Amino acid sequence: MNDGYETKAALLAVKENCSLPVFVTNAYNDDERLLTGASPEAMVAMLEGLGADAIGLNCSYGPDKLMGVIRRISAVASVPVIFKPNAGIPCVRDGKTVYDISPDTFAQYVLEAVDSGVNIIGGCCGTSPEYIEKLRNGIENKTRIDETEKNLTVVSSYSHSVVFGERPLIIGERLNPTGKKLIKQALLDKNSDYLLKEGRSQQEAGADILDVNCGMPGIDEREMLTDTVYKLQAVCDLPLQIDTSDFSAMESALRIYNGKPVINSVNGKQEVMENVFPLAKKYGGVIVALTLDESGIPETPEGRLEIALRILETAKEYGIGKKDIIFDPLTLTVGTDSTAAQVTLESVRLITEKTGCNTVLGVSNVSFGLPGRGVINSAFFILAMQCGLSSAIINPLSPEMMGAYRSYLALRGIDKSCLDYISYVKSREGEQTAQTAKTQEGDTLEKAVIEGRKEAAALITKELLKEIAPLDIISEKIIPSLDIVGKNFESKKAFLPELLLSAEAAKSSFEVIKENYTSGAGGGRFTVILATVKGDIHDIGKNIVKLLLENYGYKVIDLGKDVPAEDVLKAAKENSARVVGLSALMTTTLPSMEETVALVKKELPDCIVVVGGAVLTAEYAEKIHADAYCSDAMETVRYLEEIE
Amino acid sequence: MEKFSIQKFDTPEPDKRMIKCYLRDNGNSEQIDTLINECADLAREVFDCRVCSAEFPVAISESTVDFGFASVESASLAKHLAGCDRAVIFGATVGLGIDRLIMKYSGVSALKALCLDAAGSDMIENVCDLFNERINAEYKSTVSRFSPGYGDLPIEFQRDIFNALNLNKNLGVYLTEGMQMTSSKSVTAIIGANNESN
Numbered sequence: 064m065n066d067g068y069e070t071k072a073a074l075l076a077v078k079e080n081c082s083l084p085v086f087v088t089n090a091y092n093d094d095e096r097l098l099t100g101a102s103p104e105a106m107v108a109m110l111e112g113l114g115a116d117a118i119g120l121n122c123s124y125g126p127d128k129l130m131g132v133i134r135r136i137s138a139v140a141s142v143p144v145i146f147k148p149n150a151g152i153p154c155v156r157d158g159k160t161v162y163d164i165s166p167d168t169f170a171q172y173v174l175e176a177v178d179s180g181v182n183i184i185g186g187c188c189g190t191s192p193e194y195i196e197k198l199r200n201g202i203e204n205k206t207r208i209d210e211t212e213k214n215l216t217v218v219s220s221y222s223h224s225v226v227f228g229e230r231p232l233i234i235g236e237r238l239n240p241t242g243k244k245l246i247k248q249a250l251l252d253k254n255s256d257y258l259l260k261e262g263r264s265q266q267e268a269g270a271d272i273l274d275v276n277c278g279m280p281g282i283d284e285r286e287m288l289t290d291t292v293y294k295l296q297a298v299c300d301l302p303l304q305i306d307t308s309d310f311s312a313m314e315s316a317l318r319i320y321n322g323k324p325v326i327n328s329v330n331g332k333q334e335v336m337e338n339v340f341p342l343a344k345k346y347g348g349v350i351v352a353l354t355l356d357e358s359g360i361p362e363t364p365e366g367r368l369e370i371a372l373r374i375l376e377t378a379k380e381y382g383i384g385k386k387d388i389i390f391d392p393l394t395l396t397v398g399t400d401s402t403a404a405q406v407t408l409e410s411v412r413l414i415t416e417k418t419g420c421n422t423v424l425g426v427s428n429v430s431f432g433l434p435g436r437g438v439i440n441s442a443f444f445i446l447a448m449q450c451g452l453s454s455a456i457i458n459p460l461s462p463e464m465m466g467a468y469r470s471y472l473a474l475r476g477i478d479k480s481c482l483d484y485i486s487y488v489k490s491r492e493g494e495q496t497a498q499t500a501k502t503q504e505g506d507t508l509e510k511a512v513i514e515g516r517k518e519a520a521a522l523i524t525k526e527l528l529k530e531i532a533p534l535d536i537i538s539e540k541i542i543p544s545l546d547i548v549g550k551n552f553e554s555k556k557a558f559l560p561e562l563l564l565s566a567e568a569a570k571s572s573f574e575v576i577k578e579n580y581t582s583g584a585g586g587g588r589f590t591v592i593l594a595t596v597k598g599d600i601h602d603i604g605k606n607i608v609k610l611l612l613e614n615y616g617y618k619v620i621d622l623g624k625d626v627p628a629e630d631v632l633k634a635a636k637e638n639s640a641r642v643v644g645l646s647a648l649m650t651t652t653l654p655s656m657e658e659t660v661a662l663v664k665k666e667l668p669d670c671i672v673v674v675g676g677a678v679l680t681a682e683y684a685e686k687i688h689a690d691a692y693c694s695d696a697m698e699t700v701r702y703l704e705e706i707e
Numbered sequence: 708m709e710k711f712s713i714q715k716f717d718t719p720e721p722d723k724r725m726i727k728c729y730l731r732d733n734g735n736s737e738q739i740d741t742l743i744n745e746c747a748d749l750a751r752e753v754f755d756c757r758v759c760s761a762e763f764p765v766a767i768s769e770s771t772v773d774f775g776f777a778s779v780e781s782a783s784l785a786k787h788l789a790g791c792d793r794a795v796i797f798g799a800t801v802g803l804g805i806d807r808l809i810m811k812y813s814g815v816s817a818l819k820a821l822c823l824d825a826a827g828s829d830m831i832e833n834v835c836d837l838f839n840e841r842i843n844a845e846y847k848s849t850v851s852r853f854s855p856g857y858g859d860l861p862i863e864f865q866r867d868i869f870n871a872l873n874l875n876k877n878l879g880v881y882l883t884e885g886m887q888m889t890s891s892k893s894v895t896a897i898i899g900a901n902n903e904s905n
Contacts, residue, residue: 263811560821601887650862651862
């Protein structure tokens with residue numbers, strides 16, 4: 064197979080239906096990745112986590128091009144390694160398809176791989192009994208190198224793996240509703256764009272892993288966590304930490320995850336271990352283990368170590384080894400107990416020393432109730448790393464925390480020649496200069512929106528909010544400016560890219576307003592459901608419509624692409640939407656468009672259905688009983704204004 | 708099936724004027740030109756251009772075209788391939804990287820996503836042209852390439868092409884139930900030819 068996700072599905076299917084050993088091989092590209100992007104290390108991490116009995120590669124290229132891949136697999140795999148390449152790549156010579164590696168050359172490479180730890184060999188496309196005979200003869204003089212346990216604490220995403228223990232890792236904490244009103248709102252609104260943006264910005268700020276927590280009252284955690292994990296992996300290639308105490312949400316997210324995640328968390332309570340360990344064993348994962356149990360959190364490092372040892376013992380009964388457990392000795396608040404930080408630090412040291420396991424801490428709890436939290440958090444973070452902490456759940460957007468982190472790596476000689484430290488400081492200085500250069504004397508929000516300057520629009524909005532009410536900024540400054548560009552677009556004086564630049568500048572202004580006022584900052588217009596119909600995976604046009612509608616104050620619920628008719632109807636009902644907007648790009652999905660319109664019109668006769676997209680026409684829209692056809696985003700805005 | 712091959716193409720330089728055309732941008736905003744350059748560079752880094760192809764016999768009777776692995780009912784294809792005794796059928800792709808980039812930016816900047824989409828559309832056409840040139844040089848005569856969904860050639864014929872060339876495995880391209888390809892910047896097509904190769 065040449066895709067990691069597909070391989071996971073196949074392996075789970077086999078494991079759930081049969082008890083025979085499973086050998087898994089994948090076809091790698093000459094850039095040493097699967098065609099869909101996974102590195103050999105990421106595949107080994109995921110497949111070992113899922114319980115594959117032997118792992119390796121087959122097909123694609125000749126052994127000459129795949130030696131790098133097979134060495135990388137052998138270096139990290141703890142199970143037997145399989146090498147079964149093609150006799151080269153198929154090409155046409157003298158009008159015939161040939162594979163360009165001879166049996167002798169083939170055998171030479173494959174046998175060389177045996178010396179670097181490959182245990183099972185063979186040939187794929189283009190090979191013949193002659194090739195296999197050469198292998199068989201050559202193997203006579205070889206000694207088999209048995210596979211060894213590599214003891215790596217490793218997680219992976221669809222693209223790469225991350226190993227614990229080499230340097231302290233940053234786990235981004237921001238995708239968690241606790242104490243964050245905008246995330247709470249985004250979860251309630253099912254606004255995945257906001258969550259995805261948080262994911263991306265943490266990655267850009269230097270996170271190695273992202274924690275994802277969707278637990279809050281009033282939402283279906285299982286559905287939300289699964290959906291967020293699924294969507295995050297499309298826009299961000301970091302490994303994820305699935306953070307939930309709801310076991311059904313945990314299983315659902317583990318099943319959909321494309322890689323080997325961190326599982327947050329288990330603890331010393333019997334009931335929790337009984338639920339979490341079987342899931343971790345089945346789907347694979349590195350488990351965060353909190354050192355608390357039925358009697359609470361022990362007050363001493365020795366007490367926390369004792370729980371850690373008990374957790375390890377129980378894990379072993381489930382077939383889970385030490386390498387897949389990382390301990391969180393728990394950060395308590397120093398403001399209420401002056402020994403709290405000291406006990407945590409000593410626990411990190413003791414548990415690392417006695418168990419050999421990796422550790423993790425949620426750092427910021429230490430400063431709860433104190434002023435200037437960033438200052439004390441960063442000091443605690445450095446002390447913890449000095450005690451051997453292997454990962455920390457922090458806010459990677461905090462300059463104090465990342466400054467402390469970069470400094471620590473430089474001071475400990477982990478960051479050779481301080482290169483990362485230097486580039487970090489430079490990028491921070493760069494950001495500050497860029498911020499001040501964005502606005503000029505006499506600049507206005509109107510000008511920034513019309514000229515499509517996002518950063519300037521955001522900065523000016525921040526200033527304006529000190530004097531003008533948010534709704535006035537929207538109705539007196541943003542909307543009129545957008546209208547000017549919109550009219551230019553309609554009269555073909557401005558082109559689509561210019562309209563989009565302005566729309567994005569307006570959006571950045573809205574975002575500033577939203578950060579300051581969560582309610583009542585929208586334009587207060589009605590709700591619109593947007594979707595690309597089932598079968599269609601093109602959504603760029605629909606996204607443009609969404610951007611413009613939001614700018615004009617409509618509340619948009621974007622269901623994404625390839626959306627079944629029933630889901631459109633459900634969302635329209637739940638949100639009492641006045642308008643449903645449907646898009647389709649391909650002729651093949653027109654029947655699906657017709658079906659969706661029919662269903663919505665039948666169940667909700669008063670709901671207005673607007674359609675658009677490359678293959679739609681006004682005539683077709685009429686034929687399928689849609690209320691309107693709009694040829695572009697601006698026309699959609701105008702139509703909605705008209706019916707209001 | 709003869710002459711089965713998988714070829715990798717070095718990524719040609721993205722054509723920024725073409726990207727502008729795809730964006731329907733007739734203006735001369737410096738800001739937009741900078742953005743187009745930036746997106747062309749981003750896209751260039753992720754393009755991984757490949758073509759998987761083979762030659763098949765062609766037998767035409769009225770509006771049925773038989774390629775050996777499957778036959779298809781299509782008057783327009785039958786007319787287009789008249790006089791051809793064989794056809795080179797191929798799948799081409801610029802890889803999944805561009806789709807990932809488009810998705811990554813679609814929540815951040817609709818314009819950037821649109822620009823990247825345009826860069827991908829332009830690149831896959833480039834790759835098909837380059838491959839087409841190779842085929843033109845290989846045969847004494849060829850006709851222009853023809854894709855499922857064009858004229859009355861059913862889009863469902865794409866499924867047969869996928870099976871014949873095993874494009875899932877050979878290119879890492881997949882077909883959805885609605886006959887759309889992922890990665891989305893991919894093409895399947897038929898190039899009619901006749902006579903032995905040069």
